[in-house]
Amino acid sequence: MTFDIFIADTEAEIQACFPVFSELRLYLKQEQFLAQVRRQQLQSYQILAVRQQGAVKSVAGFRLAEFLAWGKILYVDDLATLSGETAQGFAGALLGWLIAHAKAHGCQGVHLDSGHQRFTAHRLYLNKGFQLSSHYFSLSFNT
Secondary structure, three states: OOOEEEEEOOHHHHHHHHHHHHHHOOOOOHHHHHHHHHHHHOOOOEEEEEEEOOEEEEEEEEEEEEEOOOEEEEEEEEEEEOOOOOOOOHHHHHHHHHHHHHHHOOOOEEEEOOOOOOHHHHHHHHHOOOOOOOOOOOOOOOO
16 A cells, blocks of 8 residues: 655644554643644654555654754654554655665764664664664753
């Protein structure tokens, strides 16, 4: 079955992506989602999505950024597929698009962080040529 890949930019397109994002980011609230995405868009954030039969099945939130450590890169903030829709090539298609987009924009690479428990996702990343290159540390503040 065919599907299309698109940049979600209209309010309706962004809202249609919420069910997928909410499976990855359990704390997201529908009523705050659009405003959050719009704020992040001011920092170059974009949503790439897969749509099949009118429904969004998979999403990738990404941005182009420049770092002293890596130079100009495409950073993948979020990558998720609806449960029940996995293993159909959606996430792989999104990653392929993102890699091509990074190359077309003169990036030195594509970077992402992934939860240590996401083994299926890790297999996909390794199959796409990603390397496990660092440990990720964070310090959260309860506010």
